[in-house]
Amino acid sequence: MMLKDIKSVKKVPVTITIAGSDSGGGAGIQADLKTFAALGVHGTTAITCITAQNTYSVTAVECVKPEIVKEQIKQVSEDMGIDSGKTGMLYTEEIIKVVSEEISKRGFPLVVDPVMVAKSGAPLLKPEAENALKNLLLPLATVITPNKFEAERLIGREIKDIEDAKRAAEEICTMGPKAVVVKGGHLNNPKESVDVLYYKGEHTVFRAPRLDSKTTHGTGCSFSAAIAAFIARGEDIPSAVKHAKDFITHAIKFGLRIGKGVGPVNPLATLYREASKYSVLKSVNEAKRILESSPHIGSLAPEVGINIAMALPYAESVKDVAAIPGRLMRVFDNVRSSSYPEFGASSHLARYLLEIMKYDPSKRAAINIRFSEDILALLGEENLRISYYDRGEEPEEVKRIEGMTIPWGVKQAIARVGGIPDVIYHRGDVGKEPMIIVFGEDATKLAEKIVGLSLKFINKLRAEPNYSKT
Ligand SMILES: Nc1ncnc2c1ncn2[C@@H]1O[C@H](COP(=O)(O)OP(=O)(O)OP(=O)(O)O)[C@@H](O)[C@H]1O
Ligand SMILES: [Mg+2]
Numbered sequence: 001m002m003l004k005d006i007k008s009v010k011k012v013p014v015t016i017t018i019a020g021s022d023s024g025g026g027a028g029i030q031a032d033l034k035t036f037a038a039l040g041v042h043g044t045t046a047i048t049c050i051t052a053q054n055t056y057s058v059t060a061v062e063c064v065k066p067e068i069v070k071e072q073i074k075q076v077s078e079d080m081g082i083d084s085g086k087t088g089m090l091y092t093e094e095i096i097k098v099v100s101e102e103i104s105k106r107g108f109p110l111v112v113d114p115v116m117v118a119k120s121g122a123p124l125l126k127p128e129a130e131n132a133l134k135n136l137l138l139p140l141a142t143v144i145t146p147n148k149f150e151a152e153r154l155i156g157r158e159i160k161d162i163e164d165a166k167r168a169a170e171e172i173c174t175m176g177p178k179a180v181v182v183k184g185g186h187l188n189n190p191k192e193s194v195d196v197l198y199y200k201g202e203h204t205v206f207r208a209p210r211l212d213s214k215t216t217h218g219t220g221c222s223f224s225a226a227i228a229a230f231i232a233r234g235e236d237i238p239s240a241v242k243h244a245k246d247f248i249t250h251a252i253k254f255g256l257r258i259g260k261g262v263g264p265v266n267p268l269a270t271l272y273r274e275a276s277k278y279s280v281l282k283s284v285n286e287a288k289r290i291l292e293s294s295p296h297i298g299s300l301a302p303e304v305g306i307n308i309a310m311a312l313p314y315a316e317s318v319k320d321v322a323a324i325p326g327r328l329m330r331v332f333d334n335v336r337s338s339s340y341p342e343f344g345a346s347s348h349l350a351r352y353l354l355e356i357m358k359y360d361p362s363k364r365a366a367i368n369i370r371f372s373e374d375i376l377a378l379l380g381e382e383n384l385r386i387s388y389y390d391r392g393e394e395p396e397e398v399k400r401i402e403g404m405t406i407p408w409g410v411k412q413a414i415a416r417v418g419g420i421p422d423v424i425y426h427r428g429d430v431g432k433e434p435m436i437i438v439f440g441e442d443a444t445k446l447a448e449k450i451v452g453l454s455l456k457f458i459n460k461l462r463a464e465p466n467y468s469k470t
Helices: 028-038 066-080 093-106 127-140 148-155 162-173 219-232 237-253 269-275 277-292 347-356 373-381 405-417 443-463
Strands: 014-022 042-053 058-063 084-087 110-112 179-182 192-199 202-209 308-311 321-323 329-331 334-336 365-370 386-388 423-426 435-440
Touching: 014 028, 014 066, 014 219, 028 042, 028 219, 028 237, 028 269, 042 066, 042 093, 066 093, 084 219, 093 127, 110 127, 110 219, 148 162, 162 179, 162 192, 162 202, 179 237, 192 237, 202 237, 219 237, 237 269, 269 277, 277 308, 277 321, 277 334, 277 365, 277 443, 308 347, 308 443, 321 347, 347 365, 347 405, 347 435, 365 443, 373 386, 373 423, 373 435, 373 443, 386 405, 405 423, 435 443
Parallel strands: 014 042, 014 084, 084 110, 386 423
Antiparallel strands: 042 058, 179 192, 192 202, 308 321, 308 365, 329 334, 365 435, 423 435
C-alpha cells in the first residue's frame, strides 16, 4: 500500500456553531470561533441572524433565510464531517425547525444554549418560537445550558439557590436532553458563580470565584462553545463541562475592557499565556547574558544580588513569572549566575509584576538594583516616572499577612504619582535592604537599559574627586 492511500490519518476535530453574528465581536459566532480556535478544533459556522450590536445594546436583527441556514450545515457536514455542534441565537420557529431537521439527519452531539435574551435585555428568541425550541430541539440535545432566567422559563418556577438549580436541571432533563447545565452567572451568590450539571441521574456542582462582571459579554456563548469543543476532542460530558468551566473563568478574568457597556470575554487569554512561555524564557536568558557580559553592572548590584524577571501575558501567580534562580551575584565589577531562567524563580519580583500588571498589563518585566540617591537621580534624567513607598507606613494588618507588603507598596507608589510608575523604590527597614525596581515591557530591553545606566553611573563615580576603584 502506498503511504498516500492510508485513510486513517487522524483529522482535526470539526465543530459547528449554529448561531447569530455579533457585530461587536464579543458574543455569538465571533465568540464561538475564538473559543474553537483556542481549544484546537476547527470551527465552522451556520449563521442564523445578523445582529447590529455593541457592548450595551442590540439595535437591529436580520434573519438568514431558513433554507440558507440548513444549507450551511449540510455543506459543512457532507464535506468535513461534524464531530460536535452548538446552537446559540435561533430567533424564529422556522429556523429552529430546519436546524432540528438537519441535526436529526446528521446525528452529531449537540450543545444547545437556549439563548432567549441578550445581556443588554434584547430578545434573541421570539416568544412564539419557545415551544419549537422545547419540542423540537431539546430532545436532540446532548447538553443544554440554560442560565437562571432560561431555566426558570423552561420549568415555570423561580430559581433562588443551588438546590433550586439542581431540581430545575433534573426537571429540564425530562424534556429530552442527555444532560443539563443550569448556569449560575445570574444566581445571587456574591462569592461564587456555581453551575449545576445533571447527567445520568447525578448532580455535579462546578464552582468558581465570582469575578468582576465588567467583562462578561459572551460568557454563555463561549461556555457552550467550549463544551462542544471538548466533546469534539473526545471528552465525556462531565469532563467537557468541567474544562469549559475552567476555560470560561479565565476568559472572564482576562476579559477585554473595551466599549461603554459590558466588555467581551477573552477566550484567547489562556492560549496566549501558554504560547508565550518560550519567548519569555528566551528573553530572560538573553537579559542574563547581557547583564553578565556588561563590565560595570556590579556597581548596581544590591547585597542580595540582582534578579531580572518577566511575566507571561495574563499572569496569575508567581509560577507565571520567569526569573534567575538564586539571582545574579556580584563578582568584582560583574554579576554572575550558574543557573538558567525558570518560572517561579523569584517571588519577590513576581509580586511587583503581578500587582503592577493589574493596572498596566504591558509592564511585564522588572529588575531590582541597589538603592542610592545617585542612581535615582540618573533614572530621573531618563524621563521615567519614579515613585516610592515607605515600609515604615505599612499598616499592621498588611504586615501580618505574608507576601502582602509588595502589593501594598505598589498600590501606594501608584497612588502617590497618580499613574503607573516605571521605577519604584523603598528606603528599607529593619533587616530589609533598600531597593530600586525598574519596570519594562521586555526583559532583554530592560537589561540593555540597565547596562546603559551602569555606564552612566560608573562615569559619574569616576568624575568624583576621591574615586578609587574597589
Ligand atoms: N461574574 C462571574 N464570575 C465568574 N463566573 C461567571 C460570572 N458570570 C458568569 N460566569 C460563568 O460564565 C458561564 C456563563 O454563565 P451565565 O449564567 O452568565 O450565562 P448567560 O447568562 O447565558 O451568559 P450570556 O449573557 O453571555 O448569554 C457560567 O459558567 C457561569 O458560572
Ligand atoms: Mg446566554
